[in-house]
Amino acid sequence: MTPAPDLAIRMRRAAFNRALADADLAAIGPILAPNAILVAGTDSAVIAGRKAQLQAWKREFAAPGRTIYTRTPERIEASQIAPIALEHGRWQGVSVDGAPLASGSYTAKWRLMGADWVIEAELYLTLA
Numbered sequence: 001m002t003p004a005p006d007l008a009i010r011m012r013r014a015a016f017n018r019a020l021a022d023a024d025l026a027a028i029g030p031i032l033a034p035n036a037i038l039v040a041g042t043d044s045a046v047i048a049g050r051k052a053q054l055q056a057w058k059r060e061f062a063a064p065g066r067t068i069y070t071r072t073p074e075r076i077e078a079s080q081i082a083p084i085a086l087e088h089g090r091w092q093g094v095s096v097d098g099a100p101l102a103s104g105s106y107t108a109k110w111r112l113m114g115a116d117w118v119i120e121a122e123l124y125l126t127l128a
Contacts, residue, residue: 012117029050036049036051042104074083074090075089088105090104103128106124108121
């Protein structure tokens with residue numbers, strides 16, 4: 001039995017957060033749609049496609065003072081007419097020793113592909 005969209009997306013987000021904390025590229029890939037788009041919070045840089053995002057995360061993971069990002073969903077809104085949903089929440093970036101570096105709000109668009117929800121787009125707003 002497939003979990004309800006809200007629970008399934010929250011579980012996928014938790015897996016994504018774990019993968020970021022563990023610098024696990026292999027775990028990030030399946031959570032991103034092939035054409036996933038990320039719009040960064042401060043400079044609005046666009047990272048288009050799973051491959052480009054994995055390359056960006058690989059660079060981030062290799063940085064000596066890397067930032068560990070966490071997204072915390074506050075609300076999931078699932079469509080009643082299509083296999084899509086929006087996730088709204090807060091994000092935070094901390095140093096490896098846990099010092100806060102940046103934070104803000106985000107929205108992510110998810111799509112059910114087969115049995116799994118994948119991220120199609122993420123838009124970030126830096127507030128601190």
